[in-house]
Amino acid sequence: MSAGEYLLQQILNAVSIGSLYALMAIGLSMVFGILRLINFAHGDLIMVGSYTTLLLLLGGTPFVWASLAGIAASTVAGLLMERFAYRPIRGAPDVAMLLTSFAVTIFLENLAIILFKATSRAFPVPALLNTVVSFGNLQIASLNIISILFTIILLFLLTLFVTNTETGISMRAASQDLVAARLMGINVNRVIAAAFAIGSFMAGVVGILWSAKVGKVDPLMGFSPVLKAFVASVIGGLGSIPSAVLGGYILGALEILLQGLLPANIAPFRDALVFLILILLLLFRPNGILGSAEKEKI
Amino acid sequence: MLQLLQVHTKYGQVEALSGISLEVRGSSLVALLGANGAGKTTTLMSISGILKPSSGKILFQNKDLTQLDTRKIVDLGIIQCPEGRRIFGNLSVKENLRMGAIRRKDKRHLDQAFARVFEIFPLLKDRISQAGATLSGGEQQMLAMGRALMAEPQLLLLDEPSLGLAPIIVDTIFEVIQRLKREGVTILLVEQNAHLALEIADYAYVLEKGRIVLEGSGASLRSNPDVERSYLSEVPEENL
Amino acid sequence: MKKTVLFLSAILVIFLISCGSSGGKTIKLGMLYNMTGSQASLDGPSANGAKLAAKEINAAGGVLGKQLELVSYDGKSDAETIGKAAAQLVEKDKVVAMFGFSDSDMVMAAAPIAAKAKIVFITSGATSPKLPSQVPDYLFLSCFGDNVQAAAAAEYSWNTLQAKSAYLLIDKGMEYTLLLGKYFKERFTELGGSVVLEDTYQTGDKDFSAQITKLKALKPAPDMLFISSGPDDIGTIVKQVRDAGITGPIFGGDGYDTPLLMQIAGKGANNVYYTTHSLMDKTAGSPEVQKFIAAYEAEYKTPPENAFAGLGYDTVYLLVDAMKRANSADPKKIREALQTTKDLPGVTGSITFAPGSPIPQKGVAIIEIQDDAMKLAAQVVPEKVPAP
Ligand SMILES: Nc1ncnc2c1ncn2[C@@H]1O[C@H](COP(=O)(O)OP(=O)(O)OP(=O)(O)O)[C@@H](O)[C@H]1O
Ligand SMILES: [Mg+2]
8 A cells, every 4th residue: 555545545534434423513513503502412313223223123124224214213303302302491591401402311321221221232234334345456445435425415415405495594594593583484493393303314324324334332322423523513613514514524534634643652642632623723713613703692 | 553552571580661552553654762771672572472571462453463473473464674684694695585585475476576675675686696694784784674575564673774884874774664664564663863763753652661751743752852852862872 | 199108118118128138147248340331241241140159159058157148239330430339338238348340440449449448359350460469458350360361362373373473453541451462562572473563542432444544554464463452342343344354363352252242243253363261152161161151041041141251150159268268257357268269160260369469370261253153262371471
């Protein structure tokens, strides 16, 4: 492997993991944009989808159908979360909403522990998802290609949705100014539900890809992805879709490049370095790379 | 057309409106005046259903609005152009306008609505695909009003449309307000610039600490020494 | 109302029963394992093994005329929770000895508390040879030390696998994985092998693509990979290494001894080797092992998940043996008797403590996975062991 190929391979790694972070960050960021809520339970949607898929797989359902059902389960779980946990306390102080999201997380994780036991379980993946595809000297895991491809498709569809449909435009409007959106007569409940549905759908997709990558599921599996998504959205600037995507890819690149380039005895401090970079960034751009100054809210 | 009867509205424990009663007749222009913090915005937000009065009635064509959702109030044709413009900065001019028409069922006539707004504010047409945030203050005010007009309001609630604008632009805006009035739109205009407002108002109310302290025709208030002292002298506060 | 009364009386009954049992008719041992969190796949089987031992002992009449009672708490793989639980065992439950855990960091959260109360703590599965010096006199191991298993791995790699060069991947987040990697490197290079690249990761990492790309860039490719990892990560690592097209032998320690490895990595688990305490196999195991497997299966409807089940089991017998020889359940006497344990047979090998050493002299089982099955590749006592 030449130096150029090595770099290219690492860039591919970064894009691949960054794609998953981006998809996760979108959901977190969209909801934050409208409700000023950092929904930490967003990670548990990954768990819901992955377990649903796993149970169906064990029951003999073909992978594609099991995955679709898992994604559907994530989406429904996200909608239920919005309806029964967040809607009743809408308008409450930000801290109360944040605490509620912790409560939802604790509830879902403990429910999963009761239902499925606390220990990890293997997530069987079809051969198609764990083969290596060669392009000359480059070898790319098929799962990475699929992750990147799915992300491109989803981002394309999402862009179409938020720029061309009335609900999509309303969603962006509501995340700019919720009161003004209501004054237009925008159906805020519907817009918020749509944001949750889209975010949860993406979490469902990430869940399948993530579980296929890691090879196992456990009730607390959502913690790491939601943390990454949070960091990614803060890097990009919380609240908008393009910044979430940008943040996801930057985080992926930071992680891979630091891990790939740092000497082995410093590399373990990679996560600390990522946070250090995040703090430095926030000092210079408090609202993230793409974020603008905080707008006034009533 | 619109009647407020003994409306009380609170922010938490603090009462911002302490029993407001006022009336806006069809096709008239009514001004609502008052100093900073008097409760003008609170009044408009109560009418639009963003704030829920703790007691009192708000009647529109004899229908009580106090229990209605903002969306239903918009459906009745009561459209607010809020204080501080509050346009959607990330949305293009066109998208902003489209949001103004979101509750219109007759989407077929949307083109006509766009045409009308562009006829009133030709500048907006040149900026059609620009993001709202990139517009100047005056252009943003035009966009905010244009956005409200997209809904073809029966009753237009205007909250301080002249706030922070250059005199030339204020003139343009007020010309538009008068034109709308001529075209039969009923208008409730909140202003700190009492001079201007009283010149074009059929009737006016003066708010002070959440209560109506004075009312009368535009002309009669303009010659009222109390009004003269409190509101018509010197520069309005927020321009200091 | 009726329901409430019923509920309250039920609680009362349970309360009275539990009070009754603490009236000195039983001998209480404190058992600390993590039933949740990253350690659960080792600790769960250990706890089951220990409970099975207690049940057998009680069925055979108990110890010193009393029944054995295991008072247990879930450490939740969390140091703070573990500290509280240990304090609870000392102050409220008044246990005469404690045992548990398969990880040094977890042990260090509990053992000092036991030592302060002058109670022994036996770790069934934490293999750091440095542990006893951190809690002098009161901390015993019922398993071998990491220096022993790493030396066994290095010698087997050099002699049998004929590996001359190794790639090292070490989890920097755990004392266990750090030491294991260090001991392996020490013994492997001493034998003449070379470590061509030493890379690291953090416990809980999910994406190893950066490390794998670095590994693949090595020319020539190393003869083997030594991946020093805990039970929760190893399945994912092996899977991702194999998914990237690397097929060579992967070696590791007893952290690999979890069914998750083969479940997660599937075919990728082939050509993986690891050192552990014994092979839990119905046919290939020793008579003690076969008897244990049958009893475990009867009790839990599943064969022992790994050797850690045997370690939990042996640990309870180790304590009971000491009490019997001391003819007392006094913590001080237990400790003295423990130190003189000699040739006590067990599922994971016989236990003898040399004078002054709280680490038993035990053999190492080397497990090899080929054709989707585990088999005992060798049972070795290393020729030379790195100093702790
Ligand atoms: N969100 C809020 N929470 C608490 N009190 C508020 C809030 N908004 C306004 N108030 C208070 O209610 C009173 C009326 O405010 P309102 O905004 O209606 O005044 P206004 O007449 O529109 O003033 P301005 O000319 O500054 O726009 C003020 O005392 C103000 O401090
Ligand atoms: Mg105001």
